[in-house]
Amino acid sequence: MKVIVSNTAEELGKRAADIAAEYLNDLIKNNGEARIVVSTGASQFETFNALIASDIDWSRVEMFHLDEYFGLPESHPASFRKYLKERFVSKVQLKSVNFVEGTEENIKEISAKLLEKPVDLGLIGIGENAHIAFNDPPADFDTTEPYILVELDDACKRQQVGEGWFATVDDVPKQAVTMSVHQIMQCKKIISCVPHSVKARAVSDTINSEITNRVPATILKKHCDWTLMLDKNSAALF
Secondary structure, three states: EEEEEEEOOHHHHHHHHHHEEEEEEEHHHOOEEEEEOOOOOOOHHHHHHHHHHOOHHHHHEEEEEOOOEEEOOOOOOOOOHHHHHHOOOOHHOOOOOEEEOOOOHHHHHHHHOOOOOOOOOOEEEOOOHHHHOOOOOOOOOOOOOOEEEEEEEOHHHHHHOOOOOOHHHHHOEEEEEEOOOOHHHOOOOEEEEEOOHHHHHHHHHHHHOOEEEEEHHHHHHOOOOOEEEEOOOOOOOO
C-alpha cells in the first residue's frame, strides 16, 4: 500500500491522473492497448477532469465501469451511465466502452466481456461506509462472479442523498449491480482517489482496521499495487 496526501482535491486529482497516465502510456507503448475500470460519484470529479486533460491515446483504451443502480433509467440524474457519458466518455475517444446497465440480463453480458482479458488499471473509490463499488458491509469477499446483484445498506443510501443524487433515502433504489470484490482485486494496478472530509472516517477505518468484510476497503491492503490518494481533509483522522 502506498499513501499519497495532497493539500486539495484538485491537487489529488492531478497527481492521480499523472500516475494513471504514465502507467497507461507504458502499457499502450508495450502492448498496444490497455483496459481500465472506473468508478463514479462526487469524489471522482477532480480525477476525471485531470484525466481528460492528460496526454493519453484513449483510442487504445477499453473502459468498464463498476456499478449501477438496479432498474434505474439512464435519464435519471443519479445514473452512473449518465454520469460517465457526460463527464468522461463524451470527452475522450475510447477504444470501447462497457457500461453496467443495472439489469440482470446485462450481468452475464458484461461479465463475459470483462473476463476476455485482464484489467490493467482500476480507479476504485471508497465510500463513506468504506464500501468499494457497491459492495456494502458486510461485503461478499468469497464470490468469484465478476458482477453481482447486491442490496444497498442505509449508510450507502444516505451518502447518495448527501451528495445530491436523490432527494430522500426512500428514493434510492434498494439494489444495485456491482463488480464483485474478488474481481476488483484482479486489476493489475489500483488507484483509490478519496478526497473530502466526509471520507475521513472510512479512510481511518480502512488503514487502521484488520482486513474484514465489515470494512470492505480493507481488502485493498492485500493488493500488490494499491495507491491510496487523499487530500488533507480525508486524511485528517489517521
